[in-house]
Every structure is written in C-alpha cells, then in structure tokens.
Amino acid sequence: MxxxxxxxxxxxxxxxxxxxxxxxxxxxxxxxxxxxxxxxxxxxxxxxNAGARALKTAQTMVLGLLLQFHADEFAPAMLQYVLPVSEAARDHGYDILMVTDPHGPEAIRRIANSDMVDGIVLLDVTHADPRLPAIAEVKKPAALIGLPGGAAGVDVFDLDFGEAARMLVDHLQERGHRELVLVSPPYHVVERGGSYVWRFREGAVERAARYGIQIHPYYGESRQPAITTSVNALLDAHPKATALIVHNDATIAALPSILRDRGVRVPDDLSVVSLYSRDFGEEFSLPFTAVESAAGELGRRAVAQLVRRITKSPDAGPSLVRFVPPVLTDRGSTR
Amino acid sequence: MxxxxxxxxxxxxxxxxxxxxxxxxxxxxxxxxxxxxxxxxxxxxxxxNAGARALKTAQTMVLGLLLQFHADEFAPAMLQYVLPVSEAARDHGYDILMVTDPHGPEAIRRIANSDMVDGIVLLDVTHADPRLPAIAEVKKPAALIGLPGGAAGVDVFDLDFGEAARMLVDHLQERGHRELVLVSPPYHVVERGGSYVWRFREGAVERAARYGIQIHPYYGESRQPAITTSVNALLDAHPKATALIVHNDATIAALPSILRDRGVRVPDDLSVVSLYSRDFGEEFSLPFTAVESAAGELGRRAVAQLVRRITKSPDAGPSLVRFVPPVLTDRGSTR
DNA sequence: CTGAAAGCGCTTACAG
DNA sequence: CTGAAAGCGCTTACAG
The missing domain is CATH 1.10.260.40 (lambda repressor-like DNA-binding domains)
Incomplete structure (x- = not known):
C-alpha cells in the first residue's frame, strides 16, 4: 500500500x-x-518513512515541547510562547511533539526514553521544577524557558525580570513619582517557585529604595471578581501613590475597566506601567507603557540553541544561561 | 548507549x-x-524504541493536530480547543504532533506520507478549506472541528451555530425585546469561508423575522481601536435597539469597557447575549448570558472518533457529521 | 558512478 | 511455555 x-x-x-x-x-x-x-x-x-529513517539515523527531527496549565491561572499568555517555538522549530526542520500531560516528569521520561524526540523545550520553568531531575536523567539536549534555582545542566533562557523592574522604576523616578504600588502575580505562583515573581519584585523594591521612593508591593489575583476587589483595596489603602506597576497578566487585562469604574484617568490621575508581550497587549487592547515580555525571542533563541546542541557533538560547550534584556515601550501611560 | x-x-x-x-x-x-x-x-x-515499534506495527500512536493562526485575528480562544484535544489524545494513549505551519496542505502531506501520525485533527475548518484535498489524498483517518462546505469524507464536529443563534433570539423574544443588533465576526472571516459566521447570522435573522423582531446584523472588528469605534457607531445608529447579540470574541472581550464609557448599564439600559466558552468567559471576566462554544466537548469527541477510525477496521461506517447542541447559560445580562 | 549487504530495534508468525 | 528467524523501511560502510 x-x-x-x-x-x-x-x-x-x-x-x-x-x-x-x-x-x-x-x-x-x-x-x-x-x-x-x-x-x-x-x-x-x-x-x-520517518520511523525507519529515525531508526537508522537515530534522529527523529522532532522536538518535545512541554507545557503545563495550572488551574486558577491566566492562560492566554501561554500562546505567545508556543507559537514562536513551533515556528522556529519548523524553520530548523523540526516538528513539535506537544505534551500537556500534568505529570511532567513521567511525560519527559516517556518521550525521551522511547526516543520520540531529539531534544526538549520546557516552558514556564520554576525554581525547583520537578521536571528538571527527569531532564537530567534522560540525557537528551534540552532548553528551558524560565530560570531554575540551581544549575540545570542545560541551556536556560529567560527575560531579565530584575532589570525589567529597574527600568520601570527608573521610568517613574525620572517623571518625579515618589510613591508606588506594585502588583505581583498571585502568591501561589511564588509557592510554586515562579522566580520571575521575586526577581521582578526585588528589582523594583531595591531600585525604589535607592531613590528613596516609597513602594508598596502586593501579590495580586488571577481571577475576577477578586482582581477588582484587590486592586480597589490597595488603591484605597495608598491614596497618595501616583503610579502603579503591574506585573500580573490577569490584573493588567482587567485594569482599564477597574480604573474607569473608579473614575481614575491614566495618566492624569494615575500613572501605570506594566510587563507584557506586544501581542498580548494588542489582544487585550492595553494602552500602557510596558516592558516587552519577549516571548517570541525567548522561544526562538531556545530552539536555535537546542538545535545546536542536537546537531553539534554531544558536548558543545558548557550550558548557557541567557537573560534577554528588557525593552521598554512608552505608550504614554505615565506623566 | x-x-x-x-x-x-x-x-x-x-x-x-x-x-x-x-x-x-x-x-x-x-x-x-x-x-x-x-x-x-x-x-x-x-x-x-518508538520508531522501531512504529516501523514494525505501522502504528505511531501519534495524532497530528493542525492549527492555523491568522494575522489580524483574536487568538486567545484557540487554546480552548488545543488543550482538550491534547488531553483526550493522551487519555487514549496518543501523543500530539502539533503543526502550526501556515502551509497547511503541504504540512499534511509531509506528516501523513512520512507516516509520522496515525490520524489527523484539523482545527478551524472553513467552507472551502484548502487542507481538505490534502486530507482526502493522504488516506489517513481525520477528524475536523468546523464545518466544511461539501462532503469531506471524514468525520466532522461542530457546534450547531444556527441553533445557538435561535436560542439566543428566543431568549430575548421571551423577554419582550423587539429590536436587536447583531455583531458577527469580521467580514474577512466570511471571505475565508468561516461558515459559523453565516450559520449563526442566518439563524438569528430568520428567527427574528419569524417573531417580527427587527434585527440589524453587522460584521464586527477584531482589533482595537476599531472595535470600540464600530460598537459605538452601531449603537448610535440604532438607539431604539434594546438588546445586543455578540458573536465575536474580540468584541465581547472589549464590550464591558465600551459600555461603561458610554454610561450604558447591563441589563438595565441594554441586554447583552453572546457565544463563548466557559473558560474564555472566566479569563475575560465576562458576565454575559451566553451559549457555550463547547470547545472542550468538540475536541474530546473529535479525538474519540478519530481513535475509533484508527483502531477499527479501515471503513468503520460512513463519515459522520455531528453538531453539538448549544447550551445556554443565563448570567443575568438580559432583562 | 553504482550495487549488494548489513543492521537500526522492534513484533510476530512459525516451530517445538 | 519459549526460541530462532524473518522483516518493517530506511541508511551507510564496503566493494567494485
């Protein structure tokens, strides 16, 4: 046949x-x-026949892409990472085996040990990510998007969240703001080890301290109506704050409505800065000055490096940790 | 090794x-x-070794999942389909090869003819979908989500958009509304053959006519600021309309802000009904009475049937067309 | 410039 | 209850 x-x-x-x-x-x-x-x-x-070729050459021309969807979290930003990874893989001649299995470590062992993939991309890596031992064990090249706690032994790509926070504080400081409110992701993201939460937070707090700027850091929410309640509560608590730094996708998406309901105009009554990707901002019609989350660049760089590991000799140098430098886009939401 | x-x-x-x-x-x-x-x-x-096993058994235990991302379109709803397909596949013992290649027909030939997959799921199928000839040609079982124009020769799953529209018109008619405005997806979706646009539209128009209800159908926008401009324009044009039917993800996501800016309260000043999935509504905090778009059920049913085709003898009966019946969730946005 | 043969890692009739 | 052998469809030394 x-x-x-x-x-x-x-x-x-x-x-x-x-x-x-x-x-x-x-x-x-x-x-x-x-x-x-x-x-x-x-x-x-x-x-x-791809299977026969893979059997003979020991190359599948497939990359594994591991995603996790956490209940009670805001999913729409995930697509900003998946697409660039998929497109970059195709550009390099690879297909994508997408794994959404909540049992990450087992899934990694399964696809790696059965030689279904030549390498693995891990999305949304956390501080003590339970998938990392499995990655180390399976002896396949891997690239991480998101910063793990220790040395992972594989290549790591992430936005420089500390620097992103410092840029935003600088931006506000230059405009004379002296009291800020910071909304981080929900606290359960910290508990899960999402280091971008505290890297951004510490960057903002330290920078503000250096300038003698008052900053009130909070953990935000990921679902309505809690988002609205919490934003209102903290704006009420800090009536003299002149600027809001939002590092929380669900909150920034809801913010235009919340501020409108309060009768707060941006930037006349309140300055707002945030962190999100260009596409995300467009989809949600967000008019805020923000640091780009650079999902596309992270995905492309992770894939390019992974392909390098696969095609070059097994040990093509020590593992990399690359922080993509943040880029600020001024959309006029500060005064 | x-x-x-x-x-x-x-x-x-x-x-x-x-x-x-x-x-x-x-x-x-x-x-x-x-x-x-x-x-x-x-x-x-x-x-x-998966490749060796596949070579011998002629089964890869992998399903191809074809998505397309159209520029100038609202992407966040896509995830509502991808995830259930992936999870259903895993439940049946299959992995997912995700293909986002914009050259759909070629991608289908590539993964099918090289025997990388046992079957294929096509997302977002259009009236004259250019991928269908490739599907017919490659002789692999396939399942479509979205209704093609002719007989596809493969199994088709879609929401009954006509019935969804009729249910929403009925809901408004029962509450005494006599003049409605309908916002469909952007016109370029019609041009691309997205039959759900006209199936919903015709369902709504015919049903309204039967009741002698006035209905003003429009094609909406997919990006700001055009969304706000267009919604304002059509509400201005029909000051006596008492209800809005929104069949447009980007518009419904933006609607709360737009109405607030106009000082329009729902449902006191205007009744609003829509069509979206439960998850989508939660992510965007949408408080509207709506028909569920049933993405999860469509994905699960498509996968289940595809697996049946793969595992049962080649011709397990004629190809199916299944319309998932709509379910209306009343969130109190009508009066 | 081309061919015959071995072998990648499995599964499954065939044989006992 | 178990084993030896063939073969799935390729690629690549080896030989000429």
Whole structure:
C-alpha cells in the first residue's frame, strides 16, 4: 500500500541505495540516473518513512515541547510562547511533539526514553521544577524557558525580570513619582517557585529604595471578581501613590475597566506601567507603557540553541544561561 | 548507549521475543520468567524504541493536530480547543504532533506520507478549506472541528451555530425585546469561508423575522481601536435597539469597557447575549448570558472518533457529521 | 558512478 | 511455555 524506497528503486531500475543517495545528495549521481529516480518518485508519490529513517539515523527531527496549565491561572499568555517555538522549530526542520500531560516528569521520561524526540523545550520553568531531575536523567539536549534555582545542566533562557523592574522604576523616578504600588502575580505562583515573581519584585523594591521612593508591593489575583476587589483595596489603602506597576497578566487585562469604574484617568490621575508581550497587549487592547515580555525571542533563541546542541557533538560547550534584556515601550501611560 | 530489548533479554537470560511478549501480554509467560524480565527492565531502565515499534506495527500512536493562526485575528480562544484535544489524545494513549505551519496542505502531506501520525485533527475548518484535498489524498483517518462546505469524507464536529443563534433570539423574544443588533465576526472571516459566521447570522435573522423582531446584523472588528469605534457607531445608529447579540470574541472581550464609557448599564439600559466558552468567559471576566462554544466537548469527541477510525477496521461506517447542541447559560445580562 | 549487504530495534508468525 | 528467524523501511560502510 505505502510506497517504499524499494518501489522507487524498482521503478527507476536502480538499487535502493542509489535512491537513498539521490535523496540525501551524499554522493554523486549521474544526471540520467537522478532524472529517472526523480520521475519514479513523482509518479509513485514517495515520501521516506520517518520511523525507519529515525531508526537508522537515530534522529527523529522532532522536538518535545512541554507545557503545563495550572488551574486558577491566566492562560492566554501561554500562546505567545508556543507559537514562536513551533515556528522556529519548523524553520530548523523540526516538528513539535506537544505534551500537556500534568505529570511532567513521567511525560519527559516517556518521550525521551522511547526516543520520540531529539531534544526538549520546557516552558514556564520554576525554581525547583520537578521536571528538571527527569531532564537530567534522560540525557537528551534540552532548553528551558524560565530560570531554575540551581544549575540545570542545560541551556536556560529567560527575560531579565530584575532589570525589567529597574527600568520601570527608573521610568517613574525620572517623571518625579515618589510613591508606588506594585502588583505581583498571585502568591501561589511564588509557592510554586515562579522566580520571575521575586526577581521582578526585588528589582523594583531595591531600585525604589535607592531613590528613596516609597513602594508598596502586593501579590495580586488571577481571577475576577477578586482582581477588582484587590486592586480597589490597595488603591484605597495608598491614596497618595501616583503610579502603579503591574506585573500580573490577569490584573493588567482587567485594569482599564477597574480604573474607569473608579473614575481614575491614566495618566492624569494615575500613572501605570506594566510587563507584557506586544501581542498580548494588542489582544487585550492595553494602552500602557510596558516592558516587552519577549516571548517570541525567548522561544526562538531556545530552539536555535537546542538545535545546536542536537546537531553539534554531544558536548558543545558548557550550558548557557541567557537573560534577554528588557525593552521598554512608552505608550504614554505615565506623566 | 541506549538499552534495547536485546539487552533486557540477555540480562534476563531469555529470548528477545519472550521479552516482547512479556511487555505486550500477547501470550502466556511463566511467573518466574516474567519476574526475571521485570527485574531486568527495572535495572536497565528499558523503554521500547518508538520508531522501531512504529516501523514494525505501522502504528505511531501519534495524532497530528493542525492549527492555523491568522494575522489580524483574536487568538486567545484557540487554546480552548488545543488543550482538550491534547488531553483526550493522551487519555487514549496518543501523543500530539502539533503543526502550526501556515502551509497547511503541504504540512499534511509531509506528516501523513512520512507516516509520522496515525490520524489527523484539523482545527478551524472553513467552507472551502484548502487542507481538505490534502486530507482526502493522504488516506489517513481525520477528524475536523468546523464545518466544511461539501462532503469531506471524514468525520466532522461542530457546534450547531444556527441553533445557538435561535436560542439566543428566543431568549430575548421571551423577554419582550423587539429590536436587536447583531455583531458577527469580521467580514474577512466570511471571505475565508468561516461558515459559523453565516450559520449563526442566518439563524438569528430568520428567527427574528419569524417573531417580527427587527434585527440589524453587522460584521464586527477584531482589533482595537476599531472595535470600540464600530460598537459605538452601531449603537448610535440604532438607539431604539434594546438588546445586543455578540458573536465575536474580540468584541465581547472589549464590550464591558465600551459600555461603561458610554454610561450604558447591563441589563438595565441594554441586554447583552453572546457565544463563548466557559473558560474564555472566566479569563475575560465576562458576565454575559451566553451559549457555550463547547470547545472542550468538540475536541474530546473529535479525538474519540478519530481513535475509533484508527483502531477499527479501515471503513468503520460512513463519515459522520455531528453538531453539538448549544447550551445556554443565563448570567443575568438580559432583562 | 553504482550495487549488494548489513543492521537500526522492534513484533510476530512459525516451530517445538 | 519459549526460541530462532524473518522483516518493517530506511541508511551507510564496503566493494567494485
């Protein structure tokens, strides 16, 4: 039923190895033979069997992509990472095996030990990510998006959240703000080890302290109506604060409505800065000055480095930790 | 380097076939032999090579999932389909090869002809979807989410958008509304063949006509600030309309802000009904009476049927077209 | 420039 | 209850 390389060889009157070499270009083939093979392939509609090729070459040309969806969390930002990873993989000739299994470590062992993938991308890596021991154990190249606590032994890519916070505080300081409120992600993200929460928070708090700026840090919420309640409560608690730093996707998405209901105008009554990706901002129509979360660049760099690890000799240098420098986009939401 | 079934066999002092049968359970094995094999597997850490198994059995245990992201469209709703498909696949023992390649037909030929997948799920299928000829050509089982124009020769799952519209009009009619405004998806979705646009629209228009209700149908926008401008324009144009039917994700997400800016209260000044999934509504904090878009159920049913096609004999009956009946959730946004 | 043969790691008739 | 052998569809030394 399926056309094999043997069918093509027979049809073209050559050996199977010649067809294989014609396909790979790994040795010289006479023009006439190449033409006959090309014609046979066109007539029969041949595509090499990926499993057989993988078995022989020990390369699947597939990357594993591990995502996790946490209940009670704001999912729409996830897509900003998945798409660039998928597109970058295709650009490098790889397909994506997407795994959403909540049992991350087991899923990693399964796809790695059965050799379904040549390498693995982990999204949303946490401080003590339970998937990291599995990654170390399976001996496949891997790239992480998100900063783990210790040395992971694999390549790590993340936004420089500390620097992002400092840039935003600087931006407000330059405009004369002396009292700020900071809304971080929900506290359960800290408990899960989402280090971007405290890296951003510490960056903001330290920078504010250096300037003698008062800053009131809070953990926000991820769902309505708690978001509205909490934002209102902390604005009430700090009536003299002139600026709000929002490091919380669900909160920034809800903020326009909340402020409108309070009759608060941005930037006249309150300055607002945040951290989100350009696409996310567009989808939610967010008009705030913000640091780009750089999901696309992180995804592309992680894939490029992973492919390098796969294709170069097993130990192509020590593992990398790369912080993408933040970029601030001024959308006029500060005064 | 990698542990093979031969290593396990040697370690356990049995033949490779015995190990294989112990794993598959396809023939009786003495307790003692089974124990020795189990121990060997545990000590050596054996997982069968997926490529070799696929080559021999002609089954990859992988499903292809094809998504497309259209520029100038509202992406967050896509995740509501991807996740249930992925989870349902895992429940059936399958992994997901996710393909976001904008060249859909080529991507289908590639993953199907190289036998990377046992079946294919197509998301967001349109009236004259260019991917359908490729699906027909490759001779792999497939399941579509979204209704194609003609007979696809494969199983089709979609929400009954006509019925959804009729339910919403009924709901408004029962409450005495006599003049409605309908916001459909952007017109370019119609041009692309998104039949859910006109199925919903026709359902609403016909139902309204039957009741003698005036209805003003419009195509909406997918991005700000056009959304705000267009909603304001059509509310201005129909000051006597008492209810709004929104069949447009980007518009419904923006609606709370827009109405607040106009000083319009729901449902006192205006009744609003819509169509979206429960998760989507939660993420965007949407308080509107709506028909559930049933993304989860569609994904699960598509996968279940696809697996049936794969595992049962090649022709397990004629191809199906299944419309999931809409369910209305009253959130009190009508009066 | 081309071919015959071995082998990647499995599964499964065939044989006992 | 178990084993030896064939074969899935490729790639790549080896040989000419």
């Amino acid at each position: 399926m056309t094999t390389i043997g069918d093509v060889a027979r049809h073209a009157g050559v050996s199977r190895s010649t067809v294989s070499y014609a396909l790979s270009g790994k040795r010289a083939i006479s023009d006439e033979t190449r033409d006959r093979i090309g014609q046979a392939i066109a007539e029969l509609g041949f595509t090499p | 990698m542990t093979t079934i031969g290593d396990v066999a040697r370690h356990a002092g049995v033949s490779r076939s015995t190990v294989s049968y112990a794993l598959s359970g396809k023939r009786a094995i003495s307790d003692e032999t089974r124990d020795r094999i189990g121990q060997a597997i545990a000590e050596l850490g054996f997982t069968p």
